[in-house]
Amino acid sequence: MPPAATAGTERSNQTERIFGMFKTMLLIRAFDEAAHQMLVEGLVHGSVHQSIGQEAIAVAVCGNMRRDDLIQSNHRGHAHAIAKGANPTAMMKELFGRVGGTNGGKGGSMHIADFSVGMLGANGILADGMSLAAGAAQAVTLKGEDKVVGVFVGDGSTNRGPFYESLNWAKVFHLPLLVVCEDNGYASTTATSSVTSGGGPAVRAASFDIPVVSVDGNDLRAVDAAAAELIERIRNGGGPQFLHAATYRLTGHVSKDQGMYRPAGEFEQRWDHEPVRRCEAWLAEQGVSPGDIEAAHSAAQAAIATSVAEAKLAPFPAPSLAYADVQDVGGPSCPK
Amino acid sequence: MPPAATAGTERSNQTERIFGMFKTMLLIRAFDEAAHQMLVEGLVHGSVHQSIGQEAIAVAVCGNMRRDDLIQSNHRGHAHAIAKGANPTAMMKELFGRVGGTNGGKGGSMHIADFSVGMLGANGILADGMSLAAGAAQAVTLKGEDKVVGVFVGDGSTNRGPFYESLNWAKVFHLPLLVVCEDNGYASTTATSSVTSGGGPAVRAASFDIPVVSVDGNDLRAVDAAAAELIERIRNGGGPQFLHAATYRLTGHVSKDQGMYRPAGEFEQRWDHEPVRRCEAWLAEQGVSPGDIEAAHSAAQAAIATSVAEAKLAPFPAPSLAYADVQDVGGPSCPK
Amino acid sequence: MPEMIYADAVREGLAEEMRRDKLVWALGEDLSTAHTSTSANQYKDLIEEFGPRRIVNAPISESTIMGAGVGAAVAGTRPIADLRSIDFAMCAIDELVNQAAKIRYMFGGQARVPLVARMAIGTRRGAAAQHSQSYESWFVHIPGLIVVTPSTPADGKGLLKSAIRCDDPVVFMEHKELWGAKGEVSADPEHLVPLGKARIARVGKDLTIVAWSRMVVLACKAAEELATAGIDAEVIDLRTLWPWDQEAVFASVRKTRRLLVPQEAVLAGGFAGEVAATVAEALGDVLKTSVRRLGAPRMPVPYAPPLEDEYRITDRQIVATARSMCR
Amino acid sequence: MPEMIYADAVREGLAEEMRRDKLVWALGEDLSTAHTSTSANQYKDLIEEFGPRRIVNAPISESTIMGAGVGAAVAGTRPIADLRSIDFAMCAIDELVNQAAKIRYMFGGQARVPLVARMAIGTRRGAAAQHSQSYESWFVHIPGLIVVTPSTPADGKGLLKSAIRCDDPVVFMEHKELWGAKGEVSADPEHLVPLGKARIARVGKDLTIVAWSRMVVLACKAAEELATAGIDAEVIDLRTLWPWDQEAVFASVRKTRRLLVPQEAVLAGGFAGEVAATVAEALGDVLKTSVRRLGAPRMPVPYAPPLEDEYRITDRQIVATARSMCR
Ligand SMILES: Cc1ncc(C[n+]2csc(CCOP(=O)(O)OP(=O)(O)O)c2C)c(N)n1
Ligand SMILES: Cc1ncc(C[n+]2csc(CCOP(=O)(O)OP(=O)(O)O)c2C)c(N)n1
Numbered sequence A, B: 001m002p003p004a005a006t007a008g009t010e011r012s013n014q015t016e017r018i019f020g021m022f023k024t025m026l027l028i029r030a031f032d033e034a035a036h037q038m039l040v041e042g043l044v045h046g047s048v049h050q051s052i053g054q055e056a057i058a059v060a061v062c063g064n065m066r067r068d069d070l071i072q073s074n075h076r077g078h079a080h081a082i083a084k085g086a087n088p089t090a091m092m093k094e095l096f097g098r099v100g101g102t103n104g105g106k107g108g109s110m111h112i113a114d115f116s117v118g119m120l121g122a123n124g125i126l127a128d129g130m131s132l133a134a135g136a137a138q139a140v141t142l143k144g145e146d147k148v149v150g151v152f153v154g155d156g157s158t159n160r161g162p163f164y165e166s167l168n169w170a171k172v173f174h175l176p177l178l179v180v181c182e183d184n185g186y187a188s189t190t191a192t193s194s195v196t197s198g199g200g201p202a203v204r205a206a207s208f209d210i211p212v213v214s215v216d217g218n219d220l221r222a223v224d225a226a227a228a229e230l231i232e233r234i235r236n237g238g239g240p241q242f243l244h245a246a247t248y249r250l251t252g253h254v255s256k257d258q259g260m261y262r263p264a265g266e267f268e269q270r271w272d273h274e275p276v277r278r279c280e281a282w283l284a285e286q287g288v289s290p291g292d293i294e295a296a297h298s299a300a301q302a303a304i305a306t307s308v309a310e311a312k313l314a315p316f317p318a319p320s321l322a323y324a325d326v327q328d329v330g331g332p333s334c335p336k
Numbered sequence C, D: 001m002p003e004m005i006y007a008d009a010v011r012e013g014l015a016e017e018m019r020r021d022k023l024v025w026a027l028g029e030d031l032s033t034a035h036t037s038t039s040a041n042q043y044k045d046l047i048e049e050f051g052p053r054r055i056v057n058a059p060i061s062e063s064t065i066m067g068a069g070v071g072a073a074v075a076g077t078r079p080i081a082d083l084r085s086i087d088f089a090m091c092a093i094d095e096l097v098n099q100a101a102k103i104r105y106m107f108g109g110q111a112r113v114p115l116v117a118r119m120a121i122g123t124r125r126g127a128a129a130q131h132s133q134s135y136e137s138w139f140v141h142i143p144g145l146i147v148v149t150p151s152t153p154a155d156g157k158g159l160l161k162s163a164i165r166c167d168d169p170v171v172f173m174e175h176k177e178l179w180g181a182k183g184e185v186s187a188d189p190e191h192l193v194p195l196g197k198a199r200i201a202r203v204g205k206d207l208t209i210v211a212w213s214r215m216v217v218l219a220c221k222a223a224e225e226l227a228t229a230g231i232d233a234e235v236i237d238l239r240t241l242w243p244w245d246q247e248a249v250f251a252s253v254r255k256t257r258r259l260l261v262p263q264e265a266v267l268a269g270g271f272a273g274e275v276a277a278t279v280a281e282a283l284g285d286v287l288k289t290s291v292r293r294l295g296a297p298r299m300p301v302p303y304a305p306p307l308e309d310e311y312r313i314t315d316r317q318i319v320a321t322a323r324s325m326c327r
């Protein structure tokens, strides 16, 4: 979903486009900060995986997709959902487990999904999204549609077998699939390089004869350009493509993790390369005023504050809803 | 296990070495022909996967191993077992399901194993041998041994996820593992090229930074040279190595399969490239007499005829043995 | 009604559904070519009629066969993901349990998964430990899944058609030793066998035998022999293990007041336990004698025929147990 | 005896065995570093003592964690393959079921598989459908496997030590919501809890409650409340589900003549069915009232707390069912 353009006669189209994506990044960051805070306060349950520092990838990839294109997400799915156009308030309600949540309160953070915008769901099992996305792409071809399917996979997850099976599958069946590897250098508490041989996911993907583009995933414009090209190729029948985006996770892995396993200084240093500030600097160079940038920040904060406020007010689902949507035949009946 | 050398003063060591391996090939071929015949006659049960046309790989790889080195086999395991030094009569008894079988009649063809010669078992689940072998190699390092572990994997099986996970694993932990891909162009009834993208297993293995050597797997001397080099590297601490051996299966995939899915003429044409005749021609060039070659053939036939005769005479295991070797605590008790 | 073998009946059922709905398709290993080989002919000639995009010959990638099936189902098609046997399906359990079974629920009903996960069960002569397993009870334990175990060619066809039309994931389990079984099969392409409804395979009054899959054949044989000994057994073919037809079983047990549940799988942890426990809980006071189960000893399937025979439950064992219950 | 939490007790058990036998080692994701994160501290500081070759931080490769564990066990070491939870173990079922469980048998006793396959079970607040599963009953159905479900810190330690010393594969299942539970734990490194022996958690005469894992805690709580209502419940903690201590259960049921089996997992196809069916078969004529089971409704675990509460079996339900059985 291309972000809505802000009116501004003196700015180039490209500046407007990037400014729009910038606003989506801000929304994601505000959402993830709030989600974490609400977890700390006990209003969000289970675990929360933030994308702080990684926003550019989701935004630029989804920003080059149509609303009816499909994406398959992973455990770190808030950014993907917002970038694809999901409503942050419905998402926040889902994290709270409330009525009006994207999944009706049944899924929570790790299963956030919004099929109305082609977001086929976050996923708590690493790399499983690969084969699901390949299958969705196969359905697309079977139905004769021209949709593109995107799948997000973490660097650590690329050491799971389904990653390879699915790459081979996508290439053999020439599927309209964009694989996006968000390489943040860590898999939970483990430095991915310590458990990954050779040149890593990009080299391995290339061995399946899948075209690979590697980018600085914290450079919004670079990801945008690469995603635009790869999605165009796919839409034109070019078969599966692979985008390898280097990035860094500026928070702990999950929930209240403090990330103590990282070398001293790494964390602080990486803040200098994060996508929001870098994009902000570029926008300023293009003549976007400090006031406009400040307004974008405030708007994102305000939007998410509203989401949180609404989520707090929303009721919990009726217990009887627990028994719904298991299966048509043979589902459990509500005891009451 | 290096094959026993035949006395013969006028022949070079190399000729003797190859002649020895040739005899092992003949033994394997005679075994597999007999196994199939006995299946047709109803004396062998279930399914039998022959290695006819592929003998050179098993023989040359195992011929470069020590008896205490370990191999992990797959569903097509007779050749591996015989090459590693298993007793064909005990193997034939196993195929008959009789007392004195390598596995006591419990396993049959697809689970043939002989731990006394480091043959850790055939395996009915494709590619599972990869991780088992990696684990065995890890045990070897943990125990401070200098053994090499070999694993045989078919071309079709390399599209399973565990193949990749295990390659990464072996490289990350720098394990003494030789992966041998027996690429016979087919996976059951399917031409592997129709379901495999890119350059196939060798290219993919290389993407994990594992050294790869590709050979004509029907050329015994070529496989011998490659295996010698790779095993030497491993023994010297070089970490995992990959041997890609092109070959062709001159029979159906399993049991009574006639291989009708192959293009007309392919089958006949490939008989001209099979390893036994090629090796025979080379031996003749080296001055091995037709009589000696004929004698080798007869010896192999006679040995296997004896194996079959003994297997026919061996009794079935007592039914109560079905209840043995499940588990020490909580195993089933024999009803009698 | 025409007579045909089980493998032909299920193939006909699949072909009919593929003709009816062009979003029905199948994926699995060796689907296009297996008919020239040694397999069960479930897909013979279908690729000629439907082409390689609907009869998809897959790489050896069980996880992805199942996972792509799930993704394609979510995206609006009706795939039959054929794992060929439960033994190989072990390589795709995650995709079935963590994805197929949960997607509708955890996404709050936004998505449906009209997937048929096809995987044959059963001991086949000499197939040994890794090619003879029966784990139907596992999937009864997984919310979101429907579990189907047809015992006749007619049910094979009629239930496969219902499974394909079902909007939820169905685990469809043929029995390897039934593919050659003969029976009458309806030629009407709209003849469906409903999910969750048992079939009374034999009416009787002294004892209820509840069975499924190939065990139905043995139970019926046992019942004939019991009849010669003056014991009139009722045989219920459950057909579907989830949902299972408690109503039919309860009605029968209320009548006969005796229940025997023989299964092919290992007894411990098998589905017979679920049936026996449910009946013991609900009708404990009705029973004239304790519920009884039969099942394989808790051991892998051995290879040598006389050892394999120790694993197999036989009609003779059913007869003996039934007689002891009716004494 | 010192008091400690469950996570510390199992860590101490592992460390003791690793000191005792240098062929004992562990492999799994985030083993070396998890202690600075949010996990259960089962491996805290062990890498410092034993080094990275014995506390192996694995890539995200569940199949290979299990498969390498099997291979390394066959080759003479004693690995603990930690899948971290049963949910992720779904990705390694094949290696457990088709390899670990069968190798000794199908190779005719030539090999042994002294592997501990560690995988936590249980609902954890807000963890939802893919991180809250309990499939202990599956492995009871798999010949070759031993299944262990400790409910206390002492048993966690004592049973892990027995599992490590066992020459057959053991599926070792901690409960995610027990890792913080406190209890007295023996400091004697030779104190082992035997596999297959139940523990009478509470002596009683009116009713037998058979439980395992976290359900033992709830059953004991329920028993205290039942006592105030004049019902004297006996609580049996099975500890090991295969082999399970039929002798202890039968002896108790012969005394109380009533059996209730509450489990956390989904009722249908769960292990409670095995216990209930076995007792109903063997002691049907002894029972004063029908056997009873409790288990979760057949639905994935929902996320929102009030929905999750519908899934969870509570001590109140145990009390209510027990009371209805003793009326
Ligand atoms: C199959 C599976 N194994 C393990 C886990 C536990 N886990 C959740 S996130 C994670 C790390 C993932 O790392 P990566 O793929 O790099 O993604 P990132 O978290 O860095 O975005 C792990 C091990 C899981 N959810 N699923
Ligand atoms: C996991 C798994 N999937 C499917 C099968 C069925 N199967 C047995 S052999 C075979 C073909 C194997 O092809 P390849 O790996 O090339 O070995 P080859 O038979 O050619 O030696 C198949 C599909 C199996 N045994 N295990």
Ligand SMILES: [Mg+2]
Pocket: A154, A155, A156, A182, A183, A184, A185, A186, A187, A188, A192
């Ligand atoms: Mg990462």
Ligand SMILES: [Mg+2]
Pocket: B154, B155, B156, B182, B183, B184, B185, B186, B187, B188, B192
């Ligand atoms: Mg092949």
